[in-house]
Amino acid sequence: MSKDWSAVFERSINTLFLTEMVRGLMLTLKYFFEKKVTINYPFEKGPLSPRFRGEHALRRYPTGEERCIACKLCEAVRLLSLMNSKLVKICPAQAITIEAEEREDGSRRTTRYDIDMTKCIYCGFCQEACPVDAIVEGPNFEFATETHEELLYDKEKLLENGDRWETEIAENLRSESLYR
Template identity: 55%
Template sequence: MRHLTLIRPALQPIVPRTFARTLITTPPRLLATPSGHTGPQHITPGPPKSPNPLQTGTQDAISAQKYPDYSTGPSAIDKASQLLFLTEIVRGMWVVFEQFFRPPYTIMYPFEKGPLSARFRGEHALRRYPNGEERCIACKLCEAICPAQAITIESEAREDGSRRTTRYAQNQEFSTETREELLYNKEKLLLNGDRAEAEIAANLQSEHYYR
């Protein structure tokens, strides 16, 4: 009796026995418990469902977008009159005509200047006493309290032992044409004080009740 040897091709995949048996056989459980339906299933119709208000509102909104309601808003005659007779342009020109005869709301600065309060503090100035002595004693309080740290004071002793200011540097933002005009030294501060002494004294006199 001869034994036949089965030679498996090299390219044929090796399938596990359990997986091959699952593919070619039917599980006994399915044969033991038949489903009972041999054709398409029939569903018994139930009671009609009430419409969903959310879906109804959404459908109404979609319908409104597709079909706008022309019963509200301006009529076709009003739209045609605005388009043909240019009523919007006439309204704009009427506003311009009214504003043309009103007094101006602005002033021609710098030729005209508005009123300033006596407490207004603008450009810095160094004042003098009536005898011509400088008021600055180099206490350096203004240098210490300056939030921008833009004030620098240098002092030296006098012949009588008192202090006097030798240099007063101030960098204040004003409208100028050159950078050098923004540097406030002692000479410039004294010049500002001499020029505006009368105005400064009048402002201080008007505010002496609050001091």
Template identity: 50%
Template sequence: MINNIKKLVKNFSLSELRSGMKITAKELVNKKITVQFPEERTPISPRFRGLHALRRYPDGEERCIACKLCEAVCPANAITIESEMREDGTRRTTQYDIDLFKCIFCGFCEEACPVDAIVETQIFDYAFVGSRDGSIIDKARLLEIGDKNKKMIDKTKLEDAKYR
């Protein structure tokens, strides 16, 4: 009987509503931490692993020597490489594909590369439009990403060097 009376008083006094309004009133006066994403960006660690890119040497030649270490170390089997010998006796890639649906962005490919050809940039806002075909990035697209973001890649590599 007493429990029923307590329950009735609690229901009619709207205690849950008052406690919720108390929390709301507290949050009204607190400083907001919302970031308006496309216009504002939060700082990103130099060790962040985002979209992949292939780098070039300063003379414009691609760095990848087709050693296939990145393909071997990839735990998700997301990297596919085909290579051939050139006339000057060096080996270069003819196909370098990364399936971003499979990729787990672990950074092993970047760590395994002996010539720093493959890097993971700080680009995290990309989308696949249409079909699954957009998730497979080929060599031309990887080189384009590397060329377009060269300054950012060099800057983050320099900042990250003290941790290696």
């Protein structure tokens, strides 16, 4: 019975003197005078990881030739498991469409490379599957638009993104080469 009275007495003292509220105010005052951790976005931007997966881009070789060899691995169907024998697309959202034609020298080139960014889930499987690092997800995350049609990227838009972000993309791929 003495424990019950001591608990009631302690609770009464806490309520009377508002000790929990004072503790909370002291914590607030402690952090009030410390350095701010918030970022004033969009005027200030925080660091991005080299593994960040943003807006898609098609890359070119230093000679200016497109890297894409039209192997269609980024959109190809592959066998997921021999046990359940289900077919699964490498692009799980089925956002990539590629058409190719053969060149005079026997190699292939893409005539159409479309990505529906409204379907894309930014999983990075297309980037992992590409044997020549042609399709990459770049560092840009600010690509909001006003219409749906602006998020249907064609080959020209993807190449333009690649040209714009090539230095950052190449640097990120170099830093990631140890983990591939």
